Amino acid sequence: MVAGPTSAGPGKDRLRLWIRLLRASRTIEAELRERLKKEFDTTLPRFDVMAALYRSPEGMLMSDLSRFLLVSNGNVTGIVDRLVSEGLVTRARRNGDRRTSMVRLTEEGSKSFAAIAAAHEIWVGELLGNVSEDEARRLTGMLKSFRSNWEGRE
Amino acid sequence: MVAGPTSAGPGKDRLRLWIRLLRASRTIEAELRERLKKEFDTTLPRFDVMAALYRSPEGMLMSDLSRFLLVSNGNVTGIVDRLVSEGLVTRARRNGDRRTSMVRLTEEGSKSFAAIAAAHEIWVGELLGNVSEDEARRLTGMLKSFRSNWEGRE
DNA sequence: TTATAAAACTTTAAGCTTGAAATAAATTCC
DNA sequence: GGAATTTATTTCAAGCTTAAAGTTTTATAA
Numbered sequence: 001m002v003a004g005p006t007s008a009g010p011g012k013d014r015l016r017l018w019i020r021l022l023r024a025s026r027t028i029e030a031e032l033r034e035r036l037k038k039e040f041d042t043t044l045p046r047f048d049v050m051a052a053l054y055r056s057p058e059g060m061l062m063s064d065l066s067r068f069l070l071v072s073n074g075n076v077t078g079i080v081d082r083l084v085s086e087g088l089v090t091r092a093r094r095n096g097d098r099r100t101s102m103v104r105l106t107e108e109g110s111k112s113f114a115a116i117a118a119a120h121e122i123w124v125g126e127l128l129g130n131v132s133e134d135e136a137r138r139l140t141g142m143l144k145s146f147r148s149n150w151e152g153r154e
Numbered sequence: 155m156v157a158g159p160t161s162a163g164p165g166k167d168r169l170r171l172w173i174r175l176l177r178a179s180r181t182i183e184a185e186l187r188e189r190l191k192k193e194f195d196t197t198l199p200r201f202d203v204m205a206a207l208y209r210s211p212e213g214m215l216m217s218d219l220s221r222f223l224l225v226s227n228g229n230v231t232g233i234v235d236r237l238v239s240e241g242l243v244t245r246a247r248r249n250g251d252r253r254t255s256m257v258r259l260t261e262e263g264s265k266s267f268a269a270i271a272a273a274h275e276i277w278v279g280e281l282l283g284n285v286s287e288d289e290a291r292r293l294t295g296m297l298k299s300f301r302s303n304w305e306g307r308e
Numbered sequence: 309t310t311a312t313a314a315a316a317c318t319t320t321a322a323g324c325t326t327g328a329a330a331t332a333a334a335t336t337c338c
Numbered sequence: 339g340g341a342a343t344t345t346a347t348t349t350c351a352a353g354c355t356t357a358a359a360g361t362t363t364t365a366t367a368a
Contacts, residue, residue, distance in 0.1 A: 002223050003205035011279035013290040018182065018278045020297045025179040026224050028172065033356085045324060051157035063346060069156055070180050075325055077348055082323085099333045099346045124172045125165035135296065136167040142285075142293055143174045187326085199354065217316060226356055231318055233354080253316045253363045 002026065028127050035123055040116050045071075045079050047120070050088065050105060050113040059092065059102035088112060156180065182281050189277055194270050199225075199233050200242075201274070204259060204267040207243065213256035242266060 002023055033044050052068050053060060060068075066076045080103055083089035088109030091101040105113065131139065156177055187198050206222050207214060214222075220230045234257055237243035242263030245255040259267065282290065 002202055003209060011275055011287075013287045013294070014282040014285060015275050015278050017285065017290040017294045017297075018282060020294050021175065021179055022183070023224070024297050025175050029176070030224065030356095037357085043323075048156055055157060061346080062348090070177070070184065071324090072326055073347065074327080074349075078324075097334070097346080101347090121165060121169050125168050128168040128172060131168060131171065131296075133165075133167045136171040139293070139296055140167070140171045140174050142289065143171075143178050184326095191327090197353075215316080216318095225354090227317065228319075228357085229355055236353085251316080251364070255317090 028124075031127060032120070032123060036116070036120075039119060042116065045075075046083055046088075047113075047116060049076070049079050049083060050109060051117065053089065053103060053105045054110065054113050054117070057104070059104040061100050062103065063100075065103065083109070182278075185281060186274070186277060190270070190274075193273060196270065199229075200237055201267075201270060203230070203233050203237060204242065204263060205271065207257060207259045208264065208267050208271070211258070213246065213258040215254050216257065217254075219257065237263070 002019065029044065036042050036044060036047060048069050049065060052065055056064075062073065062076050062080070065080070066073045069076070080089060080091065084091060088106055090104050090106055092104065093101050128136065156173065183198065190196050190198060190201060202223050203219060206219055210218075216227065216230050216234070219234070220227045223230070234243060234245065238245060242260055244258050244260055246258065247255050285293065
């Protein structure tokens, strides 16, 4: 999917855009993953989960996390398991609904995330250095049109 | 990594752009993966490898594939193994350098890919339907500035 | 030569990912 | 109330992914 169109014709420009979009995000993602590993001995999925929790001090349900992060339920289970075993996150059983549990960052998890997020932001600024802040805003606006048309249609 | 900035400040616009870029590509990628599975019982990584090989009838080395697809060597080994066992691809030992082998699509693989690629292009056109062909060209141009600054610096 | 290094791959261990099946608790409907 | 359904989550099997270590072959150089 990272290869270009195999022929010419209508719709080719969108295909080309998709290829480029994918290559850009894969390249940047790979670089961030490598740095997270080297500098903080963590992974992107763990960072994602912690970022989501950092914004919700009251906690999130497993299903909230999976919906927000665009990954499957089973996937979140494994990542949270590992974060719990590392002492960065807790699962709190709830009285109201015993099927669910609230996932929260521990104090250590919160501190740890803040440090990683600061580095992460600098890295992204660096990796997207060729894009001016102004151009970044315009691109961001254009990317909004990706949603809405088909997403969440069913 | 799919969550937004956790505070305000300089560099935030690039971070926001990165989040949006990542969410867009994950959403589209997920939809394509699902359709490839449902309609053709295949996966994105296999599609990627076949797409690369389709453009190189003379064949590619394992290292060519891994460099082109931006994935690790060991990764390509596994995917090609599976494609070989499905009869879609062959590994041809070479006389010149016995460490390497040329990977090629079989005739069946080539036919199979052509059919999948046609559907794939229609899907992408559909998923990016909100982006006009003209806007697609402009976005593609802007995405070019992602490269060059830091990529392949070491 | 013939040791040494480099290159091309494969293997391995650990973790990520999905969809489907299984479990368990809550809700809905007679 | 009790059966049937829905909801929230976990478990499972298969496959993807990486970095690191191992294998085999080729190239370099003393």
